[in-house]
Amino acid sequence: MAGLDSVGEKTRDKAGPRAGLLARIRPFTGVIALVVLCAVFGSREPRFLSPDNFFNILNAIAIVGILAVGQAFPLIGGGFDLSQGAIASLTGAVVARLMSQHGLPMPAAIAGGLAAGMLLGYINGLLVARVGINPFVATLGTQIAFFGLTNVYTNNQPLSLGNQADAFRQISFGQVGMLSYGSVLFLAMVVLLAFTLRLLPYGQHLYTLGGNEEATRLAGLDTARLKISTYVLSGLLAAVGGLVLTARAGQASPVAGTGYELQSLASCIVGGIALGGGLGGAWNVLLGAVTLGVIDVGLQMAVNAPNWRPVIQGLIILLAVAVDARARMRR
Amino acid sequence: MKRIMDRRRWLLTAAAAGCSVALSACGGNSTSNSAPGGSDEVPSSTPATTASGSSGSGQSLGCTIPTFSHPFFVAMKKGLEEEAKAAGATINVVDGQDSAQKQISAIDNFVVQKVDAVILCPTETETLPPGVQKANQAKIPVVTVNRTVGGGDVVTYVGADDTEGGRLQGKAIMEAFPKGAKIALLQGVLGSSPQRNREAGLEEALKGHPEFQIVTRAPYKFQRADAVKVMETILLQFAKGEIDAVVAQSDDGALAAADVCGQKGRTEIKIIGFNGESDAFDYIRDGKIHATILQDAETQGREAVKATLKHLKGEAVDNPQITPLYLITKENLDQYKPAWQSGSA
Numbered sequence: 001m002a003g004l005d006s007v008g009e010k011t012r013d014k015a016g017p018r019a020g021l022l023a024r025i026r027p028f029t030g031v032i033a034l035v036v037l038c039a040v041f042g043s044r045e046p047r048f049l050s051p052d053n054f055f056n057i058l059n060a061i062a063i064v065g066i067l068a069v070g071q072a073f074p075l076i077g078g079g080f081d082l083s084q085g086a087i088a089s090l091t092g093a094v095v096a097r098l099m100s101q102h103g104l105p106m107p108a109a110i111a112g113g114l115a116a117g118m119l120l121g122y123i124n125g126l127l128v129a130r131v132g133i134n135p136f137v138a139t140l141g142t143q144i145a146f147f148g149l150t151n152v153y154t155n156n157q158p159l160s161l162g163n164q165a166d167a168f169r170q171i172s173f174g175q176v177g178m179l180s181y182g183s184v185l186f187l188a189m190v191v192l193l194a195f196t197l198r199l200l201p202y203g204q205h206l207y208t209l210g211g212n213e214e215a216t217r218l219a220g221l222d223t224a225r226l227k228i229s230t231y232v233l234s235g236l237l238a239a240v241g242g243l244v245l246t247a248r249a250g251q252a253s254p255v256a257g258t259g260y261e262l263q264s265l266a267s268c269i270v271g272g273i274a275l276g277g278g279l280g281g282a283w284n285v286l287l288g289a290v291t292l293g294v295i296d297v298g299l300q301m302a303v304n305a306p307n308w309r310p311v312i313q314g315l316i317i318l319l320a321v322a323v324d325a326r327a328r329m330r331r
Numbered sequence: 332m333k334r335i336m337d338r339r340r341w342l343l344t345a346a347a348a349g350c351s352v353a354l355s356a357c358g359g360n361s362t363s364n365s366a367p368g369g370s371d372e373v374p375s376s377t378p379a380t381t382a383s384g385s386s387g388s389g390q391s392l393g394c395t396i397p398t399f400s401h402p403f404f405v406a407m408k409k410g411l412e413e414e415a416k417a418a419g420a421t422i423n424v425v426d427g428q429d430s431a432q433k434q435i436s437a438i439d440n441f442v443v444q445k446v447d448a449v450i451l452c453p454t455e456t457e458t459l460p461p462g463v464q465k466a467n468q469a470k471i472p473v474v475t476v477n478r479t480v481g482g483g484d485v486v487t488y489v490g491a492d493d494t495e496g497g498r499l500q501g502k503a504i505m506e507a508f509p510k511g512a513k514i515a516l517l518q519g520v521l522g523s524s525p526q527r528n529r530e531a532g533l534e535e536a537l538k539g540h541p542e543f544q545i546v547t548r549a550p551y552k553f554q555r556a557d558a559v560k561v562m563e564t565i566l567l568q569f570a571k572g573e574i575d576a577v578v579a580q581s582d583d584g585a586l587a588a589a590d591v592c593g594q595k596g597r598t599e600i601k602i603i604g605f606n607g608e609s610d611a612f613d614y615i616r617d618g619k620i621h622a623t624i625l626q627d628a629e630t631q632g633r634e635a636v637k638a639t640l641k642h643l644k645g646e647a648v649d650n651p652q653i654t655p656l657y658l659i660t661k662e663n664l665d666q667y668k669p670a671w672q673s674g675s676a
Contacts, residue, residue, distance in 0.1 A: 249554070
């Protein structure tokens with residue numbers, strides 16, 4: 001994998017003079033694929049290309065997108081987080097219960113949910129960085145345990161949002177112009193991610209950690225603390241996504257977050273963040289989430305055979321990643 | 332003498348250890364099973380169930396249902412447990428966690444425990460027959476509830492007919508739109524038996540009436556947030572007048588569709604749900620949802636236990652035992668009770 005020299009994404013896409021066509025267009029393959037997809041869907045359903053649908057897609061991907069921003073931290077740092085969906089479920093339940101059962105005002109309940117998300121992320125971080133469990137196993141284990149905890153905490157029942165339900169649901173349904181609050185949150189998180197990765201020393205440390213852990217340690221950085229921080233951020237963002245999820249559903253269902261961790265991982269990887277760490281940026285998260293959203297909404301509009309949609313969806317994802325992989329090999 | 336005692340105790344301990352290893356081995360999944368649903372009582376209550384069964388204080392029933400994480404099945408579980416308790420029987424209800432494999436291993440455990448009967452609500456119709464056959468070989472009678480199973484010998488099926496429910500949805504549409512309607516169908520978990528059967532029933536009801544058309548189908552996994560997402564796209568794709576009705580395969584879908592239609596000012600669309608949870612009753616009262624199909628999971632659980640105990644007494648049991656479904660609209664709403672309370676506080 002990339003060494004210290006390819007810290008940051010700036011050096012990543014430099015195609016050498018002898019590079020093939022694929023490698024030359026590689027920085028743009030994602031965008032080209034997106035344009036082609038939109039053209040295909042638009043030719044089958046003209047309304048797909050309406051401005052309204054642009055905002056619809058942004059709203060559709062808000063939850064997965066927010067989780068994907070969180071996922072980017074452990075991914076770039078060389079790990080990943082399979083417990084995000086469970087954290088979204090559990091923190092959604094925490095917020096709902098703080099409002100409906102304990103009568104807390106909405107901002108306090110939201111703060112409680114976000115704190116819970118960070119705590120759960122911290123547990124992941126400890127298991128990976130201090131106990132030394134492989135991130136896949138560690139976060140798979142906590143995924144199971146956190147979903148279990150959600151069921152214990154909710155007694156398997158969806159929780160109502162109490163008398164603040166209408167205000168809380170604005171988190172998903174409220175609008176600024178054409179943008180839903182959920183999409184605004186998502187875009188804000190992408191901007192924050194870009195800022196963190198490009199302008200803060202922390203961002204550089206993350207790329208270094210993902211690129212070469214041993215060198216990072218030798219450079220005098222506390223790798224364990226760095227790793228833990230990535231899982232705390234992933235947990236926090238999963239909780240933010242959980243807020244939007246709960247607001248959208250109008251209740252906190254214990255199973256609402258099922259499968260979201262894989263969608264967030266897929267967004268990152270389709271967007272070009274490598275498994276293994278050290279590469280990728282906020283742009284990749286945005287590109288990946290939008291691409292998956294375009295496929296999702298486009299297939300719903302253009303293909304009236306629900307059973308075939310996942311087949312086509314899988315093939316498009318594989319094609320996108322395959323082109324990317326070929327371009328890397330030719331470099 | 333003391334030495335012999337010691338030795339006996341040692342043997343006992345070893346035997347007990349061996350048993351527990353064997354139990355956890357064949358219930359490989361049931362340990363991980365125990366995470367959600369607070370069903371960690373499953374392994375520990377195992378000896379207790381067997382003990383009370385052998386002491387003859389009542390019949391012991393083993394039961395597995397698809398999930399503990401949906402209020403429909405929580406209501407069913409309540410019916411199962413309360414009816415068993417009332418009849419002086421013990422029942423061990425195991426969370427299938429939406430996995431056929433976990434349900435099969437739960438049945439394996441019941442066979443090892445020698446329960447008197449198994450009550451099964453399968454996650455999947457076609458993958459559970461091996462479990463039923465294992466119980467058959469051990470001569471343990473099996474009763475299915477709410478969902479049928481595709482093979483093996485079953486004493487009886489207790490539950491509603493999802494196909495009939497789909498037909499009722501179709502009937503509601505035809506009554507609301509005498510001149511025909513363009514319908515969007517919100518599908519549950521693709522391939523699950525409620526999805527297939529409710530859809531088959533709906534299509535059957537609309538067959539031979541070309542003025543009724545299902546113009547789009549979108550799955551929402553029985554999840555409200557997913558239903559919101561697909562409904563927003565549907566409204567974008569189909570402008571006013573291009574769609575008249577939404578049929579959802581559960582109230583989760585209907586409630587989400589009603590929220591989206593309300594937000595986007597598309598209240599001309601008539602929405603029909605399924606299950607009859609309390610939120611749906613409220614939305615029907617407010618005119619946000621047109622109708623739903625009421626199915627009473629708790630009663631299904633009760634009837635399943637009754638039928639099982641009746642069979643164990645050696646009495647004849649009807650097969651199948653179809654519990655009724657009701658079409659709920661604003662007109663008859665007050666004559667019925669919701670299937671369950673939607674959100675607990």
